[in-house]
Amino acid sequence: MTPLSKETILEALQSVQDPDLNKNIVELGFVKDLAVCDGSIRFTLELTTPACPVKEQLKEQAQQAVLALEGAESVNINMTAQVRTTLPEGNQLGGEVRNVIAITSGKGGVGKTTCAVNIAAALAADGAKVGILDADVYGPNVPVMLGLKGHPEGDGSGRIVPLNAHGIKAMSVGFLVEDGQPVMWRGPMLHKALEKFLREVDWGELDYLLVDMPPGTGDAQISLAQLVPMTGAVVVTLPQEVSLVDVRRAIGMCEKVRVDVLGVVENMAGEIFGEGGGARTASDFSVPFLGSIPMEANMREGGDAGIPSVTKDPNSPSSKAFQMIARQLAAEVSKLPAQSLPTLEV
Numbered sequence: 001m002t003p004l005s006k007e008t009i010l011e012a013l014q015s016v017q018d019p020d021l022n023k024n025i026v027e028l029g030f031v032k033d034l035a036v037c038d039g040s041i042r043f044t045l046e047l048t049t050p051a052c053p054v055k056e057q058l059k060e061q062a063q064q065a066v067l068a069l070e071g072a073e074s075v076n077i078n079m080t081a082q083v084r085t086t087l088p089e090g091n092q093l094g095g096e097v098r099n100v101i102a103i104t105s106g107k108g109g110v111g112k113t114t115c116a117v118n119i120a121a122a123l124a125a126d127g128a129k130v131g132i133l134d135a136d137v138y139g140p141n142v143p144v145m146l147g148l149k150g151h152p153e154g155d156g157s158g159r160i161v162p163l164n165a166h167g168i169k170a171m172s173v174g175f176l177v178e179d180g181q182p183v184m185w186r187g188p189m190l191h192k193a194l195e196k197f198l199r200e201v202d203w204g205e206l207d208y209l210l211v212d213m214p215p216g217t218g219d220a221q222i223s224l225a226q227l228v229p230m231t232g233a234v235v236v237t238l239p240q241e242v243s244l245v246d247v248r249r250a251i252g253m254c255e256k257v258r259v260d261v262l263g264v265v266e267n268m269a270g271e272i273f274g275e276g277g278g279a280r281t282a283s284d285f286s287v288p289f290l291g292s293i294p295m296e297a298n299m300r301e302g303g304d305a306g307i308p309s310v311t312k313d314p315n316s317p318s319s320k321a322f323q324m325i326a327r328q329l330a331a332e333v334s335k336l337p338a339q340s341l342p343t344l345e346v
């Protein structure tokens with residue numbers, strides 16, 4: 001019997017298709033460090049995100065494809081991931097940030113911050129390096145929802161060190177105001193604050209930086225798009241038909257500042273608000289539907305306790321939904337061409 005060659009193994013692995021990227025794992029360059037010794041085979045599968053929704057499926061299919069070869073006795077696959085950047089070089093973000101994703105909505109109270117915090121926690125639980133920038137000047141709630149205490153400090157060389165909670169790096173416009181002090185954020189001031197947070201914060205290495213946007217379609221949206229190249233935006237909506245108007249406005253804003261809509265998330269689905277509106281809206285606008293989160297009492301409790309519900313109660317229906325949505329989002333980002341976004345002119 002001829003011993004197994006690497007070529008034979010790679011040929012077999014070409015039968016494993018990544019359903020999101022529509023190519024096989026060999027042509028995608030996912031197969032690394034292939035080694036064969038007698039009948040035992042080992043290699044690394046390097047995916048484009050640790051939050052890959054089909055991670056287990058790919059691993060299993062690769063295993064089966066190899067074990068079906070004559071002479072194959074055992075296979076050992078090491079699963080890793082390397083998130084690619086969609087941002088052009090010299091993007092002026094502090095640190096090495098690979099993707100910037102705005103969490104937006106047409107109006108407040110739909111669960112933007114809840115989504116930002118829980119999607120971040122879900123991505124971090126899958127092994128991604130995640131940060132949140134709380135840019136909601138009207139209601140900077142990220143510190144409360146993440147249970148952040150204290151204020152960020154300088155590192156001595158003019159850079160700000162973000163706070164860290166539940167494995168998520170975080171900065172908030174709330175850190176700029178004294179407790180309880182209302183602030184009138186005018187355009188230029190907001191622009192300066194966002195600029196500081198994007199340029200002067202040492203974000204370090206981040207796969208995904210989520211930006212919790214203020215509701216609506218105002219200065220913050222324009223400033224953000226001017227300040228950094230964006231990977232895209234997630235639009236959060238309630239299930240009712242009335243929120244369609246708000247979604248339309250939010251998507252219109254994204255188009256105006258040339259930011260891709262990565263998908264729509266429906267929140268608070270259930271008896272009170274119904275469900276299905278989010279999916280219909282996404283299909284109306286030809287954007288991906290990332291998933292639906294049920295209305296759930298423990299979510300509010302999680303938010304109040306400063307622990308994301310995904311972390312506190314990972315098996316609840318809403319947490320499962322967030323995990324799926326986070327992976328769908330990561331898959332949408334993986335589909336984008338690496339480093340090829342147009343430069344923004346607003």
Ligand SMILES: Nc1ncnc2c1ncn2[C@@H]1O[C@H](COP(=O)(O)OP(=O)(O)O)[C@@H](O)[C@H]1O
Nearest residue numbers: 108109110111112113114268294295296300303
């Ligand atoms: N799926 C859900 N089930 C129950 N309560 C939720 C859900 N999503 C959000 N909430 C609650 O609704 C309120 C508004 O959510 P929040 O994330 O602050 O909205 P936004 O940031 O859009 O203003 C919060 O009290 C939050 O805990």
Ligand SMILES: [Mg+2]
Nearest residue numbers: 112113136141
């Ligand atoms: Mg909010």
